[in-house]
Amino acid sequence: MALNSLGREIPEIFxxxxxxxxxxxxxxxxxAERSTRAIRRISHNGSKLVGxxxxxxxxxxxxxxxxxxxxxxxxxxxxxxxxxxxxIDALGIRDIKIASSSVHxxxxxxxxxxxxxxxxxxECGVNGLIGELISxxxxxxxxxxxxxxxxxxxxxxxxxxxxxxxxxxxCCDEYGNFNGYYGPSACGxxxxxxxxxxxxxxxxxxxxxxxxxxxxxxxxxxxxxDFVAQVPSxxxxxxxxxxxxxxxxDPIGLQIAKYAAMVIEASGYVKDGFSFQTGTGGxxxxxxxxxxxxxxKGKVKGSFGCGxxxxxxxxxxxxxxxxxxxxxxxxxxxxVESIGRNQRHQEMTAGTYANPFNCGSVVNRxxxxxxxxxxxxxxxxxNVNTESMGYLLHNTGGHCDVAAGAKVSIVVAxxxxxxxxxxxxxxxxxxxxGETVGVIVTERGIAVNDNLPExxxxxxxxxxxxxxIRQLRDEVYAITGIPKPIEFxxxxxxxxxxxxxxxxxxxxxxxx
Amino acid sequence: MKILKKGQAGTMQSxxxxxxxxxxEDLIVEIESTVKKQFEHLIRAKIDEVLAKFDTKSGRxxxxxxxxxxxxxxxRLEAALQRAGGK
Numbered sequence: 001m002a003l004n005s006l007g008r009e010i011p012e013i014f015x016x017x018x019x020x021x022x023x024x025x026x027x028x029x030x031x032a033e034r035s036t037r038a039i040r041r042i043s044h045n046g047s048k049l050v051g052x053x054x055x056x057x058x059x060x061x062x063x064x065x066x067x068x069x070x071x072x073x074x075x076x077x078x079x080x081x082x083x084x085x086x087x088i089d090a091l092g093i094r095d096i097k098i099a100s101s102s103v104h105x106x107x108x109x110x111x112x113x114x115x116x117x118x119x120x121x122x123e124c125g126v127n128g129l130i131g132e133l134i135s136x137x138x139x140x141x142x143x144x145x146x147x148x149x150x151x152x153x154x155x156x157x158x159x160x161x162x163x164x165x166x167x168x169x170x171c172c173d174e175y176g177n178f179n180g181y182y183g184p185s186a187c188g189x190x191x192x193x194x195x196x197x198x199x200x201x202x203x204x205x206x207x208x209x210x211x212x213x214x215x216x217x218x219x220x221x222x223x224x225x226d227f228v229a230q231v232p233s234x235x236x237x238x239x240x241x242x243x244x245x246x247x248x249x250d251p252i253g254l255q256i257a258k259y260a261a262m263v264i265e266a267s268g269y270v271k272d273g274f275s276f277q278t279g280t281g282g283x284x285x286x287x288x289x290x291x292x293x294x295x296x297k298g299k300v301k302g303s304f305g306c307g308x309x310x311x312x313x314x315x316x317x318x319x320x321x322x323x324x325x326x327x328x329x330x331x332x333x334x335x336v337e338s339i340g341r342n343q344r345h346q347e348m349t350a351g352t353y354a355n356p357f358n359c360g361s362v363v364n365r366x367x368x369x370x371x372x373x374x375x376x377x378x379x380x381x382x383n384v385n386t387e388s389m390g391y392l393l394h395n396t397g398g399h400c401d402v403a404a405g406a407k408v409s410i411v412v413a414x415x416x417x418x419x420x421x422x423x424x425x426x427x428x429x430x431x432x433x434g435e436t437v438g439v440i441v442t443e444r445g446i447a448v449n450d451n452l453p454e455x456x457x458x459x460x461x462x463x464x465x466x467x468x469i470r471q472l473r474d475e476v477y478a479i480t481g482i483p484k485p486i487e488f489x490x491x492x493x494x495x496x497x498x499x500x501x502x503x504x505x506x507x508x509x510x511x512x
Numbered sequence: 513m514k515i516l517k518k519g520q521a522g523t524m525q526s527x528x529x530x531x532x533x534x535x536x537e538d539l540i541v542e543i544e545s546t547v548k549k550q551f552e553h554l555i556r557a558k559i560d561e562v563l564a565k566f567d568t569k570s571g572r573x574x575x576x577x578x579x580x581x582x583x584x585x586x587x588r589l590e591a592a593l594q595r596a597g598g599k
Contacts, residue, residue, distance in 0.1 A: 389549065418527055418579025419547050479581060483550035 006381070006430055010503045011492050015121055015142040019495065022502040025404050025436050030357040035158025037201045040226065047174040048228045053087045053206065056166070056229035060202045062088065065095045066163040067123065069200060071193035072102035073168070073180060073329055077239030080168045080206055082109040083231065089118045099123035099160050101151060101192035101350065102395050103130060106239070114141045123160050124151065125385070125395035134493050135391040137509040143392065143494035145385060145507075148192070148328065149354025149361060149401035150499040155199045156351060156358075159501060165200035167193045168234045172207035173215040176225025180330075181217070181340035183209030185234040187241065188330025188339045189309070190219045194349035197224045208234045217340075219347065245310045245332050247289055248282030255443040256412050257283050259464065260370060261290030263439050263446060266458040267408045269367035270294050274302040276322075277363075277402055278370040280310055280331045283412050287370050288312045295321045306353075306362055307369075307398065309345070314338040317345060326362050328353045328398075354401035356499045363398070363405025371399055373413040373440075375427040378469050380434030380449050382411055383427035385496055388420050390428055390486040390510040392494055400432040401499050408438040408455065415442040421476040421483065423447075423469065428486060429496060430505040440469065447472050487511040515571035519596030522588040529577040529585060531592040536572040539563070545577035558582050562589045571596070 004021035105128035125145035133139040154160040169178035278284040311334030403409040445467035448456040494507035522530040
């Protein structure tokens with residue numbers, strides 16, 4: 001065990017690999033060439049269709065001990081990963097590692113296959129029951145949680161070598177060109193899959209919507225696709241994209257959004273060239289509405305909106321408030337329709353979005369970003385991975401990438417959930433280091449990191465309710481009482497990797 | 513206050529709690545809570561405080577807590593005791 005700079009004990013070796021303890025957000029330098037894969041030569045001009053999933057697995061040469069990946073643009077509507085593992089099991093293949101861009105609640109179907117030894121490792125974070133059972137020690141399967149940018153980095157450097165990528169292809173032709181814009185499983189941007197298409201040793205496009213050659217616009221080209229497989233359905237369209245994303249009506253949420261909007265106003269960035277990212281939560285969308293009104297009032301021509309894109313951002317683009325949208329993932333139907341129609345609604349890869357090890361990712365160009373939190377602490381560290389019982393329930397997403405990139409990263413959260421204090425002495429798990437978090441906004445007040453003194457001054461001038469983070473914590477503890485810390489065993493069941501590949505925290509087995 | 517019959521107060525909604533009190537020979541306090549690991553000690557302390565205030569020395573007190581704050585616990589228990597009838 002070694003201590004990292006935030007005082008967390010990190011094992012020297014985990015899942016058979018040496019680990020680097022986290023030191024700070026900026027200084028770790030890459031010492032790698034771009035990962036390589038064998039060059040293939042496909043000379044025939046016929047179809048790459050091999051049949052269904054089973055035939056594709058056989059054709060790909062998948063063997064015991066290999067690593068596979070899928071993308072999570074179908075989110076909780078995805079069927080592919082579940083169906084794929086069933087076929088892998090039926091073929092008698094064992095000891096498979098999953099390096100998908102994310103694993104969702106719907107993938108709880110994989111649990112029996114983890115017990116059976118078909119799946120023996122997760123090179124990606126998880127949402128839901130799998131993480132809970134791993135935290136309880138009921139499932140033995142080491143997990144390494146990575147951010148969107150960190151995952152892209154790990155494939156590009158070759159730290160994670162994906163043997164076969166099975167990529168859901170909502171609109172695909174027989175020679176392997178595909179996009180996410182059309183078809184019954186349309187998901188819009190294929191930002192995560194782009195990385196796998198460029199780096200996996202074998203690439204299989206899996207489609208439920210085979211169209212005559214060529215499938216245009218080409219998102220992922222024929223030149224990187226080895227095989228095409230056909231399945232009856234990639235997933236449940238209703239769960240792939242929501243039909244609407246809504247502004248919160250909760251009074252606490254509205255208050256938080258109002259304060260967050262004050263922070264954005266006080267930052268001074270809402271002027272021509274403004275860039276902004278927000279999530280899909282009700283509070284985030286309410287902040288977006290405030291921002292839209294601010295931009296309209298000031299006749300501001302913004303530069304770009306970024307991230308997972310919602311209909312809100314599409315409306316702002318079409319209204320001329322932004323020059324462009326950078327889209328790694330579409331969150332609702334309006335966004336999916338827009339990306340197929342608007343030239344300025346630009347698909348971007350997860351690497352371009354957030355990888356720290358390249359010549360500059362899009363998050364670096366963000367002025368303000370809204371982020372969520374499960375817990376925050378007095379050092380501004382944020383936890384989004386583990387919940388109140390200490391179970392690993394959520395993936396990191398782009399949280400630590402965006403926090404590091406944006407000039408002002410704004411974390412919005414209610415100060416109390418149930419009886420749980422959200423502002424506390426120490427977070428259960430550090431997802432995002434406090435050094436990269438600008439402001440914490442709760443309904444009880446706004447805490448500004450000492451590294452943004454001018455913003456703090458500006459907020460005080462606006463008579464915003466600025467409070468010291470410790471004062472906020474004390475106010476919250478006075479209402480909830482001081483919680484007993486969750487008790488953990490020594491056994492480390494998962495790692496929280498920072499975007500640069502160093503280990504910022506671990507997940508330990510929870511004591512029953 | 514003596515518990516003469518069954519009394520109940522509260523809901524099972526988030527941030528609330530359900531309190532059921534019933535007559536019994538001894539004093540038994542049962543606590544279930546979504547935040548049991550972190551807050552059982554404080555929930556128990558608050559219940560003991562209310563029971564002492566009402567001089568209740570026997571009965572079965574069942575708490576099903578959904579993350580309620582202290583003042584909700586106090587109000588719900590007090591209501592259940594009043595409904596349980598005795599003076």
